[in-house]
Amino acid sequence: MFISDAIKYVGCDDDDLDLFEGQLVLEHGVSYNSYVILDEKIAIFDAVDDRCTEQYLANLAEALGNRQPDYLIVQHMEPDHSGSLGAVLNAYPNVTIVSGALAFNMMKQFAVPTEGHEKLVIKEGDTLSLGAHTLQFIAAPMVHWPEVMMSYEQSEKVLFCADAFGKFGSLSYDDPEGWTCEARRYYFNIVGRYGAQVQALLKKAAGLEITKLLPLHGPVLDEDLGKYIKLYDTWSSYEPEESGILVVCASIHGNTLAAAEELVEMLKAVTDTKVKLVDITREDWAETVEDAFRYDRMICCACTYDTGLFPPMHSFIHHLASKGFCKRKIGLVENGSWAPKAGSIMKAMFEEMENIEIVAPMVTIKSSLTDDNRIAMKALANAMK
């Protein structure tokens, strides 16, 4: 597949992978993107997951024809891209490895067989000429690993942007939801914690004229780039993308869920804003993390469990904390039959995060809803609207 006359896509679709990074559910696979620039010199950008090594070597051989690659540019050492590096190095013994110092250290850690290969250690601002094409290297530390180095090709004005602007779903899957939904789930669950570092990258990118973004997962972005960059700006500054109230519920026997359903009706009665109910015991938690960042308000409803918080809610809020959740308005509903504690635990977890406003009243249900609970829930609905 040609991206331009000189740039070819050589990556692989992994349609069968069920969990990305060991925990993120994939329904339509993922692509491990890799590219080559064919000029006087040939450069390969990254490799793929070891699951696809055979296919990848075949793609490379076809793209290269009877030529040998000169440079293997390693932008990111996570195994979904570095898993097949060893096989590429074996197949092309004369290729020079081009990467940052941190990535070369990681190659040792991951036991990549680099012996016998020339190594070119590059840093921010360095350039490498391939002939008509010139690469300019851009450090993107913690987007989303420390060693990440992106490459800007000056003549075609394309940015090889590593894991930034990635999306779940293999390239053979024509996503009816378009780019944003699965790119957002990808962003918040993988890169989310590193908003400040993404902001720094966007500042560097603003100084470059960019015609195409070539990420390591998902489609090449070659039109309407302002839209994608604006979304990344919103996401990485932790601003809500939309006005809306997400109601997240974790219930054992259904009473807390019934309360959440009534609360949703109460919210709808007092506001036109979007209200979305999620049963976190069944829904994909990563999709719910995505929604929590997407909207400006959230109400968490959960029951007490073994003097603690019911684990599906505990795990969800833990995921939010790990991804740097902040700047949101939160309402709380707890349930417990003898010593309710879910609310105070959720409150303490949210209070650890930055710029979280806990909205009063917190509603305490003792088993099933009472009329007093309904009055409190109406007050909460009004306070959240």
Ligand SMILES: Cc1cc2nc3c(=O)[nH]c(=O)nc-3n(C[C@H](O)[C@H](O)[C@H](O)COP(=O)(O)O)c2cc1C
């Ligand atoms: C294994 C287990 C542990 C529980 N631990 C507590 C507890 O420590 N304190 C409490 O008040 N209720 C506890 N409960 C009771 C539930 O929190 C309570 O019945 C609540 O109303 C359940 O709401 P639900 O109908 O939404 O599941 C526990 C329930 C179960 C099944």
Ligand SMILES: [Fe+2]
């Ligand atoms: Fe990665």
Ligand SMILES: [Fe+2]
């Ligand atoms: Fe990746």
